[in-house]
Amino acid sequence: MRSNKSLQPNGTKPAKTQPPVVKGSAAVVLPWTLLSSSSQQTDRLGQALGRTLRGGETIALYGPLGAGKTALVRGIAQGLGAAPEAVTSPTFVVIHECQGRLPLAHMDWYRITSLRELESTGVMEYFSGQTVTAIEWADKGLALLPQDRIEITLSHRAKQSRAIQLNATGPMSGKVLARTRQAHRRMPNKISNKKRITKS
Ligand SMILES: Nc1ncnc2c1ncn2[C@@H]1O[C@H](COP(=O)(O)OP(=O)(O)O)[C@@H](O)[C@H]1O
């Protein structure tokens, strides 16, 4: 006699818990949360992300002051092959551009007070073409962000420790995130400065 142990009371098989798959993409898109215990680890994550970008991606960064948003962007820039010194805290300039194997527009919307003000700075022009945009305080202009984007939320856990959650909101960002996870797993824990700058 066949066992029906795995059947529900109504005779159907229990639903397997499958992660959601983004339509049109092979990438499985799940929020990915990790704990960073040092700014070097945050940098390493940024580098893994920077290495996997293909151009045109938007990275929306959330989290309070000192959470590590700029530190992460510095890693992204390095992963793109740009010099780390190129990334500073752009709080007073809204947009700061640097060039690696792809152009990177680093934005900080902290001081933005309205969507109209944000639009007047011309940020929308960066959302088409090959430029990668990394936006600190992206919550100030949610309505202007492209629908398909990588969202990264950083939060303090302790003095040196941060929880970092990465999420993809569409197929392009889903693929990037899947590749980033692989690259991050394969990356050595300590990367020499030389490698950081020259490898893309
Ligand atoms: N795990 C960590 N990840 C990122 N930064 C960290 C971490 N631990 C300590 N820090 C420190 O926190 C600060 C983060 O600053 P910054 O990146 O400018 O934050 P934000 O841009 O979010 O305001 C830096 O001084 C950095 O050295």
Ligand SMILES: [Mg+2]
């Ligand atoms: Mg910052």
